[in-house]
Amino acid sequence: MRRILVLLVLWSPLLAFANIEAYRFDNPQKEADYRVLIAELRCLVCQNQNLADSNAELAQDMRRQTYEMVQSGSSKEEIIVYMVQRYGDFVLYRPPFMPSTVLLWVGPFLIFAVGVGILLLFIRRRNQEPVVQLSSEEHARAKGLLDQETK
Amino acid sequence: MIPEIGQLALILALCMALVQAVFPIAGAHKGVASWVALAKPAALGQLLFMTIGYACLTYGFLEHDFSIRYVATNSNTSLPILYLISGVWGAHEGSLLFWTLTLSLWTGVVTLFSRSVPEVMVARVVGVMGVVSVGFLLFMLLTSNPFVRLMNPPLEGRDLNPLLQDPGLAIHPPLLYMGYVGFSVAFAFAIAAMLGGRLDAAWARWSRPWTNIAWVFLTLGIVIGSWWAYYELGWGGWWFWDPVENASFMPWIIGTALVHSLAVTEKRGAFKAWTVLLAIFAFSLSLLGTFLVRSGVLTSVHAFATDPSRGVFILLFLSVIIGGSLLLYSWRASQIRSSVHFTLFSRETGLLLTNVILMVTACSILLGTLYPLVLDALGVGKISVGPPYFNSVFIPLTAPLAVLAGVGALARWKRDSGLSLARKLALPMLLSVGGGFALTLWALPHFSWGAALGLVLALWVLLTMLLWLKEQGGAAGLAGVFKNISRAGWGMFFGHLGIAVFVVGVALTSIYSTEKDLRIEKGQSYHLGGYDFLFKGAERSAGPNYLMDRGEVVVSREGEHVATLFPEKRDYRSGMPMTEAGIDAGLTRDLFVALGEPLGKDGAWSLRIYHKPFVRWVWLGGLFMAFGGLLAALDKRYFRLARKARLETEANTAGGKA
Numbered sequence: 001m002r003r004i005l006v007l008l009v010l011w012s013p014l015l016a017f018a019n020i021e022a023y024r025f026d027n028p029q030k031e032a033d034y035r036v037l038i039a040e041l042r043c044l045v046c047q048n049q050n051l052a053d054s055n056a057e058l059a060q061d062m063r064r065q066t067y068e069m070v071q072s073g074s075s076k077e078e079i080i081v082y083m084v085q086r087y088g089d090f091v092l093y094r095p096p097f098m099p100s101t102v103l104l105w106v107g108p109f110l111i112f113a114v115g116v117g118i119l120l121l122f123i124r125r126r127n128q129e130p131v132v133q134l135s136s137e138e139h140a141r142a143k144g145l146l147d148q149e150t151k
Numbered sequence: 152m153i154p155e156i157g158q159l160a161l162i163l164a165l166c167m168a169l170v171q172a173v174f175p176i177a178g179a180h181k182g183v184a185s186w187v188a189l190a191k192p193a194a195l196g197q198l199l200f201m202t203i204g205y206a207c208l209t210y211g212f213l214e215h216d217f218s219i220r221y222v223a224t225n226s227n228t229s230l231p232i233l234y235l236i237s238g239v240w241g242a243h244e245g246s247l248l249f250w251t252l253t254l255s256l257w258t259g260v261v262t263l264f265s266r267s268v269p270e271v272m273v274a275r276v277v278g279v280m281g282v283v284s285v286g287f288l289l290f291m292l293l294t295s296n297p298f299v300r301l302m303n304p305p306l307e308g309r310d311l312n313p314l315l316q317d318p319g320l321a322i323h324p325p326l327l328y329m330g331y332v333g334f335s336v337a338f339a340f341a342i343a344a345m346l347g348g349r350l351d352a353a354w355a356r357w358s359r360p361w362t363n364i365a366w367v368f369l370t371l372g373i374v375i376g377s378w379w380a381y382y383e384l385g386w387g388g389w390w391f392w393d394p395v396e397n398a399s400f401m402p403w404i405i406g407t408a409l410v411h412s413l414a415v416t417e418k419r420g421a422f423k424a425w426t427v428l429l430a431i432f433a434f435s436l437s438l439l440g441t442f443l444v445r446s447g448v449l450t451s452v453h454a455f456a457t458d459p460s461r462g463v464f465i466l467l468f469l470s471v472i473i474g475g476s477l478l479l480y481s482w483r484a485s486q487i488r489s490s491v492h493f494t495l496f497s498r499e500t501g502l503l504l505t506n507v508i509l510m511v512t513a514c515s516i517l518l519g520t521l522y523p524l525v526l527d528a529l530g531v532g533k534i535s536v537g538p539p540y541f542n543s544v545f546i547p548l549t550a551p552l553a554v555l556a557g558v559g560a561l562a563r564w565k566r567d568s569g570l571s572l573a574r575k576l577a578l579p580m581l582l583s584v585g586g587g588f589a590l591t592l593w594a595l596p597h598f599s600w601g602a603a604l605g606l607v608l609a610l611w612v613l614l615t616m617l618l619w620l621k622e623q624g625g626a627a628g629l630a631g632v633f634k635n636i637s638r639a640g641w642g643m644f645f646g647h648l649g650i651a652v653f654v655v656g657v658a659l660t661s662i663y664s665t666e667k668d669l670r671i672e673k674g675q676s677y678h679l680g681g682y683d684f685l686f687k688g689a690e691r692s693a694g695p696n697y698l699m700d701r702g703e704v705v706v707s708r709e710g711e712h713v714a715t716l717f718p719e720k721r722d723y724r725s726g727m728p729m730t731e732a733g734i735d736a737g738l739t740r741d742l743f744v745a746l747g748e749p750l751g752k753d754g755a756w757s758l759r760i761y762h763k764p765f766v767r768w769v770w771l772g773g774l775f776m777a778f779g780g781l782l783a784a785l786d787k788r789y790f791r792l793a794r795k796a797r798l799e800t801e802a803n804t805a806g807g808k809a
Binding site: 020021022023035039040042047048050052053055088089090091092093094095100101103104107108111112115116118119122123126 | 384386388391393394449492493494495500503504507508510511514515518519522526531532533534535536537538539540543544548666668669670671728745746747748750757758759
């Protein structure tokens, strides 16, 4: 029973209900910045939700914090630095480039280069192999089989 | 009593699955005909018992048998009947039961519809699927039994997760599972071909229609899941790169590569080893997805470590299946000799490149999904990998795919000259670049490079596909088009057109959507995206098993009435509030209104309004692709093969009697 309760508690922030706050912004640019930020910052207590989609109290607080900083003229970068200082890298949905994330950011392009490399090698080698020439007897058999197939 | 019957049925299904896993494969190996003949009855027996088990759990839901723990935790007496039926697969144990039922369903159907395939081959295929069944039935019976009883049954059950109380739930998981599990057929055919040592084009021909159908199901499942998230979650998004979403998307990507690769293997005898590998990967990723979703590792690496019984079982099972098949592959692949030649400029190269890109994309998504888990498990740090990462990796990797979709179809098999190909493609290239930029500059609210790129790619696919039609029609023109193109050809046409539609949807909706959160009073109106939204207030009322506030928003455009929307905010008995958005759907735009909460006493509410241009095209593209897949699966050749086999059997039996 306890486990069920734990499950329910864990699930509740995941539930779909975004609080809607009617913030007023000085100008459209600030509103746009705010939107980008709450979309890219993570709600820390939710399973996998950004601030924009979360109803958790912490997310509401963080949205208010973001709003106040945007309104007071902080740039996006400043707000991100502030959030990371306070909550750690976990708060960013765009992981920063650092030693432990090198593989994450470089990986896809590395895999791509390797994939295309192997492909080119494969095609080149394929073309160096001699073409197997069928004897006339084999040819006739193959033709017979093909005719059968199409019947 | 009924739950015990269900329990017994599962145990009997396990026995059947064991028979199915052991005897047909051993019989095929040793040449014992009577063992081979066990494949079909064992598979059908397993299907029978799985159906009984599943029916018992459904009965428990319908009869509100709260002595079954699973029923008590996931339903109550006021739940509408639709959600009693779909609630069966709404949580962990039931969804596993459903997974396994789906697997036995696929197995049963394969035994019934494979008359054109040699009996020994079918036996091996059924045997491999039996091995998978054994794993899942053991997992269910040992760690996740849906029929566990409660000593003191409660008078009333809890609630089904309100998120899942939606018609979308009734269709999304079944479609997804049909797709996921359907890849087991391609997998089983590949393994069976390797076991038999016959890796020719034949296995590709046999498994191709199955793979296409599985892919169609998976496509539809993902499309419906995305659509469901869009209208049910209330935040207007259609994809969040959540690990659970990725778990279904990775097999889809590899499945897409497999569908293409199978076509080449069947038609040209090329890529034999590669196709086998893709079949293994597609199903392995389905299993990995199940592991990610079902083991709890996503919720928390640490929670997983403290209660690892489920996770460890799946991990072991995964390593047996994936490790075993890769071992078999490394042993057999060296024997595959391909004598097919093609040059750099050929349709083969185009398809291989497509496959490589799809593979790289799937690997990148896997990397992004597992990376935070691994870092956390190693204690190196906690990071989040979300949409900004996936978008910046996914878009540059997949944009070339749209280009290849056009080039590939027009390039010749084996050998084409770069010059003639370039000459052929020059006109569509010019038109799509010109047209894409022109449209972005003049038809859209403001210029954006992303939108221009999207439109150029979409036009490119469209134009190259039209050019392909013209080529196929030849001198006969339009009449030739309908005469010369097979259903599989049309499948390719619609599938690729789906890419164009999808790209338009993604580009336009992500760049030109506008939204506003605001405080609005009764009688006030707000202007967004060219529309006026007039709020007429909200009223409290009751639904079947919830209370709700229901708002009324009248939308008009330049004074003309467009739609009346009724966004709801529901309170379910479990105490969870849910938003039910009011949506006016349209081919060129969606209007989306979500109700927040009351502000003050004078009837003011907080409200969220979205204007989402072309969002429907995202799903429409998916539907096009699924339609294409369906056409390819229904190609006349397969029916001809089946008919031939039936005639042969009939001739044989007639001959036997005489």
